[in-house]
Amino acid sequence: MRKIIYLTVCICTLFVGCSKSDDADEETDKPKETGDISIRVNGEGFSDTTFEMFRETVGASDGKIRFSAKDDDNNTIDFYLPDPVEKLQYSIAPYVFGNVQTSSVILNKKGIYLSKDGNAYVTDITVNGQCKTYKGSININYRRQDNAPGALNIQGKFDISIDGCD
Numbered sequence: 001m002r003k004i005i006y007l008t009v010c011i012c013t014l015f016v017g018c019s020k021s022d023d024a025d026e027e028t029d030k031p032k033e034t035g036d037i038s039i040r041v042n043g044e045g046f047s048d049t050t051f052e053m054f055r056e057t058v059g060a061s062d063g064k065i066r067f068s069a070k071d072d073d074n075n076t077i078d079f080y081l082p083d084p085v086e087k088l089q090y091s092i093a094p095y096v097f098g099n100v101q102t103s104s105v106i107l108n109k110k111g112i113y114l115s116k117d118g119n120a121y122v123t124d125i126t127v128n129g130q131c132k133t134y135k136g137s138i139n140i141n142y143r144r145q146d147n148a149p150g151a152l153n154i155q156g157k158f159d160i161s162i163d164g165c166d
Helices: 002-019 020-029
Strands: 039-042 048-052 056-059 064-070 075-081 089-092 103-106 112-128 132-144 151-161
Touching: 056 132, 056 151, 064 151, 075 089, 103 132, 112 151
Parallel strands: none
Antiparallel strands: 039 048, 039 151, 056 064, 064 075, 075 103, 089 112, 103 112, 112 132, 132 151
């Protein structure tokens, strides 16, 4: 009889100790993750709207480095800097396909926006073997690709590693 009571107490303790409500509390204690590019958008329907973009890439071709990031909703930002990228301020030029120091963005399926002017600041470059991580900020003004009325200003920070490095 004692063994049955002991076994029942052990089983009850096991179920109470592993309840789902305890697991749910642990999830809320985790800090909110931030993106590899975090931007704040103003203009054409946006008012201090923040986007956190996690899927980033850095690629080199034709004398320029492409920094690109997007989120699960396919909001995307790209900007191009001359290769090799150094720690300094870069002026962003009006967008012309193939040119360096330009940017484009797609937000909330409202169309494509191309850079008019602005700046990209590279504040830190960390090298670890073949891996490079670039940190900095952007402040870029955009126009609509189709030249319809509407403009955006995007300010934000980036922390992006070369593909395959994290």
